[in-house]
Amino acid sequence: MVTVVVGTQWGDEGKGKIIDTLAGQHDIVARYQGGANAGHTVVWNNQKFVFHLIPSGLLHHNVVGVLGNGVVLDPFSFFHEMTDLENRGIDFTNRLFIAENAHLTLPYHKILDQIEDNKRGKEKLGTTGRGIGTTYADKYGRIGVRVADFLNEEVFVKKLNIALELKNYLFQQYYRESTINVEQLVEEYSKYRKKFRELAIDVSAYLNDAIEHGKTILAEGAQGTFLDIDFGTYPYVTASNPISGGACTGLGISPKKITKIIGVAKAYTTRVGMGPFPTEIKDDLNEKLRTAGNEFGATTGRPRRCGWFDAVIVKYAAMLNGLDELIITKLDVLSGLKTIKVGVKYYYKGDEINKYPLDTNVFENVEVEYKAFQGWDENISSVSDFYHLPANAKKYIEKIEELVNTKITAISVGSSRDQIISR
Numbered sequence: 263m264v265t266v267v268v269g270t271q272w273g274d275e276g277k278g279k280i281i282d283t284l285a286g287q288h289d290i291v292a293r294y295q296g297g298a299n300a301g302h303t304v305v306w307n308n309q310k311f312v313f314h315l316i317p318s319g320l321l322h323h324n325v326v327g328v329l330g331n332g333v334v335l336d337p338f339s340f341f342h343e344m345t346d347l348e349n350r351g352i353d354f355t356n357r358l359f360i361a362e363n364a365h366l367t368l369p370y371h372k373i374l375d376q377i378e379d380n381k382r383g384k385e386k387l388g389t390t391g392r393g394i395g396t397t398y399a400d401k402y403g404r405i406g407v408r409v410a411d412f413l414n415e416e417v418f419v420k421k422l423n424i425a426l427e428l429k430n431y432l433f434q435q436y437y438r439e440s441t442i443n444v445e446q447l448v449e450e451y452s453k454y455r456k457k458f459r460e461l462a463i464d465v466s467a468y469l470n471d472a473i474e475h476g477k478t479i480l481a482e483g484a485q486g487t488f489l490d491i492d493f494g495t496y497p498y499v500t501a502s503n504p505i506s507g508g509a510c511t512g513l514g515i516s517p518k519k520i521t522k523i524i525g526v527a528k529a530y531t532t533r534v535g536m537g538p539f540p541t542e543i544k545d546d547l548n549e550k551l552r553t554a555g556n557e558f559g560a561t562t563g564r565p566r567r568c569g570w571f572d573a574v575i576v577k578y579a580a581m582l583n584g585l586d587e588l589i590i591t592k593l594d595v596l597s598g599l600k601t602i603k604v605g606v607k608y609y610y611k612g613d614e615i616n617k618y619p620l621d622t623n624v625f626e627n628v629e630v631e632y633k634a635f636q637g638w639d640e641n642i643s644s645v646s647d648f649y650h651l652p653a654n655a656k657k658y659i660e661k662i663e664e665l666v667n668t669k670i671t672a673i674s675v676g677s678s679r680d681q682i683i684s685r
């Protein structure tokens with residue numbers, strides 16, 4: 263059985279907590295795309311854990327974590343994160359694996375990502391600066407370095423020489439930056455080789471064998487549907503496919519093996535970085551929601567832009583991902599608002615458009631029609647049963663369910679594991 267968990271907005275939907283909750287019922291948690299740009303926050307035993315590369319379900323001691331070939335792996339971040347978690351009592355022995363065909367993010371990818379985004383000036387994307395786009399660009403440009411290449415020092419040197427021939431030319435002649443020395447990089451990274459050798463496997467073969475033996479797998483998507491390189495608000499997107507289809511190419515499992523797809527949406531909307539955001543709130547309430555929801559990037563600490571729930575995009579996400587169900591997070595953050603709005607329809611140049619438009623030029627200029635709902639004052643963070651929610655909160659959930667045409671099966675009302683209402 264393979265269940266995929268995807269974000270249905272612009273990331274930060276609270277997938278970390280949902281994956282942590284679901285991981286207890288699974289044998290394996292597998293990340294299928296993205297890299298150290300992700301930041302999944304999980305609160306456990308009153309301690310806050312932020313996962314960037316390591317699957318967030320690994321707080322459960324009997325769960326195996328896997329990083330698929332679709333992930334871009336930064337050895338430096340990976341080892342820092344692993345060591346930090348080990349120092350906090352998490353044991354990864356025999357339960358963490360990485361795909362031998364995953365691509366590595368190396369120091370030059372990070373430097374180039376930051377330089378390139380700055381060079382874009384006004385048109386900057388606001389990337390996380392973690393070398394994500396530049397690593398994927400090298401992967402598709404066929405000058406990437408894979409885990410398997412790194413394991414063999416001779417191959418690693420050869421591949422680095424090919425990649426750095428071009429990068430160093432750019433650094434020196436164009437960006438006027440210092441160049442990267444191959445020998446130094448090889449020397450610096452050799453300390454990671456032994457550990458990588460222990461962790462590297464053929465993830466596709468491993469997962470297919472696990473499926474054959476009746477094991478349950480939770481495929482963890484990072485970022486969200488509208489940051490998808492193909493279907494998101496291009497170019498204001500990440501460089502991979504967070505949508506459910508990405509789980510097949512990013513883990514090496516057949517679409518026939520996916521049994522369930524769960525979407526996660528925040529009860530409102532947030533976005534970090536640049537790009538269109540039709541339901542963004544332009545008054546003081548933006549700040550109020552940011553404070554109430556602690557909306558600051560888990561990776562970069564940047565303040566997140568806040569807005570109303572956009573039913574048009576989530577409905578599109580439900581179709582695109584083939585959602586079987588939807589989980590709503592952070593409903594508690596909306597407590598105390600007199601009125602809560604939901605974007606239900608778009609207009610472009612006066613004409614109604616009935617779905618999310620793939621043309622970003624259209625999307626950035628749509629007018630949103632809202633439906634307003636009465637809010638509730640009660641603190642709902644300890645409610646554990648749907649029927650005990652305030653009537654207006656129930657109405658809000660039921661309306662969203664109707665608008666996005668997907669069953670809402672759970673509602674999260676706080677960051678702890680037990681603050682979740684199953685329906």
Ligand code: IMP
Nearest residue numbers: 273299300301388389390499500534535
């Ligand atoms: P990159 O993924 O670092 O290339 O950044 C591209 C865009 O995706 C930027 O707008 C980032 O803010 C956004 N982004 C990347 N990772 C995340 C995430 O985990 N949550 C929310 N936004 C993200």
